[in-house]
Amino acid sequence: MSNTGSTPYGTLPTNSPSPTRRPVSLPRLQEMRDRGEKIAMLTAYDATFAAVADAAGIDCILVGDSLGMVCQGLHSTVGVSLETMRYHTESVTRGIRRGRGAAWVIGDLPFGSYHESSEQALRSAAVLMQAGAHMVKLEGGGWTTRTVQFLVERGIPVCAHIGLTPQTVHALGGYRVQGRDAQGTVLKQQAIELAEAGATMLVLEMVPAPLSAEITQALPTCHTIGIGAGVGTAGQVLVMHDMLGINLGKNAKFVRNFMTGSSGVGDAIQRYVAAVKSGEFPVDTEHAWMA
Ligand code: KIV
Numbered sequence: 001m002s003n004t005g006s007t008p009y010g011t012l013p014t015n016s017p018s019p020t021r022r023p024v025s026l027p028r029l030q031e032m033r034d035r036g037e038k039i040a041m042l043t044a045y046d047a048t049f050a051a052v053a054d055a056a057g058i059d060c061i062l063v064g065d066s067l068g069m070v071c072q073g074l075h076s077t078v079g080v081s082l083e084t085m086r087y088h089t090e091s092v093t094r095g096i097r098r099g100r101g102a103a104w105v106i107g108d109l110p111f112g113s114y115h116e117s118s119e120q121a122l123r124s125a126a127v128l129m130q131a132g133a134h135m136v137k138l139e140g141g142g143w144t145t146r147t148v149q150f151l152v153e154r155g156i157p158v159c160a161h162i163g164l165t166p167q168t169v170h171a172l173g174g175y176r177v178q179g180r181d182a183q184g185t186v187l188k189q190q191a192i193e194l195a196e197a198g199a200t201m202l203v204l205e206m207v208p209a210p211l212s213a214e215i216t217q218a219l220p221t222c223h224t225i226g227i228g229a230g231v232g233t234a235g236q237v238l239v240m241h242d243m244l245g246i247n248l249g250k251n252a253k254f255v256r257n258f259m260t261g262s263s264g265v266g267d268a269i270q271r272y273v274a275a276v277k278s279g280e281f282p283v284d285t286e287h288a289w290m291a
Contacts, residue, residue: 026157029104030223033220039223039225039235040276042238043070043240044092046092047092053103060106063089063107066239079111082113085107089131094132106133106135107137125156136156138158138159139166141160141190144194148197148198160202162190162204178205179208180208188214191218195222200223202219213233216233242255244259244265
């Protein structure tokens, strides 16, 4: 970071993005996609980490409900409330605005906040959009398609999330790879339906690399963001604390610790952005389900 601002409580990043870094928007993401530039995304849950990631050149910040584990010490994301998501979304967007930042912010709709009806989803999405999010994310395929269309028609950009969906970890029987064999056809069909319903982003979590590459090819205007899904997606996301090596538990096999060999957090994030953009991260053959 080139510039910092002192407060009685410490130093906050205040540097604005470089003149070449325009605010990320949906048209901008499509331009990146069309020219084959990968989208680099990380989670953030507070103002300072969000500002550091923004200054390091991250394209998108996901205020993920993984904050249940990272910030609240929960065992899963199931216990995270909408009010908690609102609080953290507001903190992140404040941090980015303070640095006059560029990143696109995605607010995660928590478990139970969009399951009843499209109208309930709209009310929940409005809470996160009013907290500063540019887009909301929701988990699941099939039953969520109608909700995605309902939100998109009302001007709310939507990121869908299929494959391993942590909010349904109990139904899935654990954090396992999804979409192997015949299940892959179902996932691909769900992805197509979500894109047709208007989702402009799609997280693919822990699905075989060939399947996520195939889904990516099939969806030129819905940008696939992989996590444990190989290198063939339009972009990548990691939980910030995992890639900084400060996870309280055990890291998933697909995570790389970018703090190793870095001079600080900003440097580690810059290296992550560069590795995603160059296609150097992830390496498909590192893990059995990716090969
Ligand atoms: O909540 C989260 O951080 C997520 C990512 C792991 C994709 O959903």
